[in-house]
Amino acid sequence: MSRNRNRGFALLSCIVLLSGCEWSNQPTLAERTPQHGHQVESAAVSTATEMAKDSGPMIKRIDIINSKGIKTGTAVLSSIPEGVKMQVEVTGIAPGKHGIHIHQYGVCTGPDFKTAGEHLNPEGKKHGFNNPQGPHAGDLLNLEVGADGKGRAELVNKMVTLDKDKANSLLKQGGTSLVIHEAEDDYMTDPSGNSGARIACGVIL
Template sequence: MTRALRTLALTTALAATAFSAPALATDQHGAHAHTPSEAHATLIDRARNEIGQVHFQQGPTGVLITIEMDGLPESAVGWHGVHLHEIGDCSNEDFTSSGGHINPSGRSHGLLNPDGPDNADLPNIYVHENGALRAQLFTTQVSLNGETDAPALLDDNGSALVMHENQDDHMSQPIGGAGARHVCGVIEAAH
């Protein structure tokens, strides 16, 4: 083979590789190409007042959760447990319609528990004296649509984010002593 033919063959092979690489990259992510990578929830209190929003973003290894609330009563100042619940329903006055924690593997509750955490466990969040809350949390224990082989928040029966009356001690069963459910939001795909 002459030098000119070798150069032409190599150039043709490189060009074919360059044009097929984007197609390969697209195929690699095809399983989740049409699923939402973001979700949101409107937070309500027991009086059914809208008091905040939650934004969920799927990352490569987990979900980033951004929580914003305003107008919380003075009695709410302090730390509160927050968990992900297995049903996207906040219709009951006490928010028990959201079911229990997302926990298909049956692990014990608590970020500090040697037999935990369950998939619903998140760090505590803090309500300030002015009734406002701003927090960002990250968890590898769930996904939006199964992207990381973790339970999907946007499954057939949905999910909810629930804020409890007290802080979570991250050890006690079944919910770390966090108490009653005071705030709830149904998690929905962002369009």
């Protein structure tokens, strides 16, 4: 009887030892955690990357047409911390300096483009950078066109924004427009710097 008990105890001990050996082959919690944590970290990095893409600068690309309704250029508008950067390229325009302004309505109906309204001017100021009562929010530096009829300029306007909920937004309800004039802006004379007729226009919506 005593022998049988001893054999039973020995057999039970062996089973326990074998079970312990099998368990020791399984990864511990500490061993499993780094791998799981790495997966979570990768997912977080991926999410952050997507958020960074979504929060990039707003960019608007517009076509500029002449008085006959023919495309004569383009403008790329992008939001920057200072305001709005405008990269303008035109062709087929008379050589020289031309006034270029942001107007209050997003409608470009030729040939005179009067549908664009006056300069964007939510603060009710006078025209011109050299005007003590100015400038308009829509005032810009002149665009210079070469002898080949081509012009290119990078203009920064610190008085406007592409945020839709602002009074000086280029994307306000109904939009705005970018208008090129036949002559040079003198940066002083109200309401448009003696820059003459409107010869090209692009809708900003």
